[in-house]
Amino acid sequence: MDQFTVWDIVRNLLLATRWTIVLSVIAFVGGGIVGFAIMLLRVSDLRALRALSIAYIDVLQGTPLLMQLFLCFFGISLLGFEISPLVAASIALTAYSSAYLAEIWRGCVDAIPKGQREAAESLGFRFIDMLRYVILPQAIRIAVAPTVGFSVQVVKGTALASIIGFVELTKAGTIITNATFKPFLVYGFVAIIYFALCYPLSVWSRDFERRLRAAH
Secondary structure, three states: OOOOOHHHHHHHHHHHHHHHHHHHHHHHHHHHHHHHHHHHHHOOOOHHHHHHHHHHHHHHHOOOHHHHHHHHHHHHHHOOOOOOHHHHHHHHHHHHHHHHHHHHHHHHHHOOOHHHHHHHHHOOOOHHHHHHHHHHHHHHHHHHHHHHHHHHHHHHHHHHHHHHOOOOHHHHHHHHHHHHOOHHHHHHHHHHHHHHHHHHHHHHHHHHHHHHHHHO
């Protein structure tokens, strides 16, 4: 264990951090695309589509992310398809993120006064046009803070991918700890790196909110 210097520990953790960033971006972008589609179903006038979206959200919010990771990794393998830990983690985290983002954005759409929706309908706006020109421009301003706040949760949630063998920051910390027997030092650096990833997002969210308020 003596051959590990502090720089060796930090360097290996930083190398693993790139996979935490990659997985976070995949989960957030993928979750955003799927979540937006689920949000549209959730606010639709059609009861069947609303019921379908509610069932999707309830299932994913009502089960632990850890179980979803297991089901994606081992479940797909049982069906005869070989799947890498990165692909399984991407699928599970995308589904998990989409359920929460859909519900966050649905709440932002519902926060727009009903009078505006009724006024748009009285002017003959179709559902999509009403969302595009009346509801979404206002809902986006409300959604910035909770969306960025959730992105921080996504970054931290990638740590659970280590349970299916994906070597990201937390998994790398465990491997290095097993080799060095210096858990306080290694996990201290792991915590600092997670903070360095998440804190700028929070600061940017507050700054962006201030600029939006000043612009309106």
